[in-house]
Every structure is written in C-alpha cells, then in structure tokens.
Amino acid sequence: MAENTDNTDNTEVYVISVAAELSGMHAQTLRTYDRIGLVTPQRTRGGGRRYSRSDVETLRTIQRLSQDEGVNLAGIKEILHLKAENERLRRANQQLREENEHLRATSTRPRGELVHVPRSTAVVMWEKRPARKRGSN
Secondary structure, rough: OOEEEOOOOOOOEEHHHHHHHHHHHHHHHHHHHHOOOOOOOOOOOOOOOEEEEHHHHHHHHHHHHHHHHOOHHHHHHHHHHHHHHHHHHHHHHHHHHHHHHHHHHHHOOOOOEEEEOOOOEEEEEEOOOOOOOOOOO
C-alpha cells in the first residue's frame, strides 16, 4: 500500500514489502541494494525505507539488467551512475541553450567580427567603419 510520509507532498512512496512486490524482488534484496548504493530510498524518522515510483522503476531496471542481460552488480551500478550523469548533463545543456538563446535575443551590443592577429596571443574585435566621403581632407 502506498503511503505519504510528508503531508505537503503528493508523491507516492511504498514500504519495502510493497516495493519488493512491485519490482519482483525479495525485501532482503532491496535492503542489500540499499546497502551497496544501487537504490537509496527515502527514510522515515524511525529509519524505515520508503521507495518512490522512480526507485521501483530503478529496481525493475536492475532486475532486467541482472536477470536478462547478465550484468553483474558492479556493472549495474556503473550503468545507473552513467545514466544519471547523462540526464544531468542533458538538463544542463538544455538550460545553457535556453540561456544562450535569451542572451542572443536580448543582446544590444553591436555585432562585429573576431579577427585573429598572426603571431600574437591577442584576439581583437573588429568593426567595419562607415566609408569616408571622397574629397574631404
């Protein structure tokens, strides 16, 4: 049965027996996975484990990788770490793209051209000046 450990949050969480049943594993297996860091459920004040829907999905992924794909626990831990890192980088990339687009749209700086000066470590901004009228000295 799902229970809510925080009255201000509507996220479903499950006691270990329900999470074990939903993931197709034994409760002791979930405890082992918590101990080795594969899944880290929330804790109640009394120390009881509370598994989120995301935790249950992770447990199902672990089950699939272990049983169907033959990946050992060290490999699974690395896969989960890389998956989380990939997601973090995708979010950061999206945020930077949005920021870049915003800066481009709101920039008031005149656009110039970057010109490399050979044999120098300097990079300068070059802007074309308006052409002078002929005949004026």
